[in-house]
Amino acid sequence: VVFEEGKWRIPSHYDYPADGKERLAKTAAGVIGIKKDDFRSDNVADHEACGVIDPLDETSTALSGRGQRVTIKGANDQILADFIIGKPVEGREGFRFVRVPE
Structure with a gap:
């Protein structure tokens, strides 16, 4: 610190x-x-277009399409929630693409 x-x-x-x-x-x-509203794709090739590429993934060569990773941990570093927040969903105000990282 x-x-x-x-x-x-x-x-x-x-x-x-x-x-x-x-x-x-x-x-x-x-x-x-957060509530799951719809399913778009589980194809890795669609991650860039949805903006849900893991920003911590050092193996990805994509320059765009990286989302914002949100990880919430509790006691003893137990992961309580882990999401990658992506681009806004076109035509759906207030909605964004979200992916659970591997």
């Missing part, structure tokens, strides 16, 4: 704010309400 520009940050976690309780609460609240 380092103190830079008036904020504590965690460099090993992409400079995530160490005092991010409010941000964590908002993220958790947003994930709680």
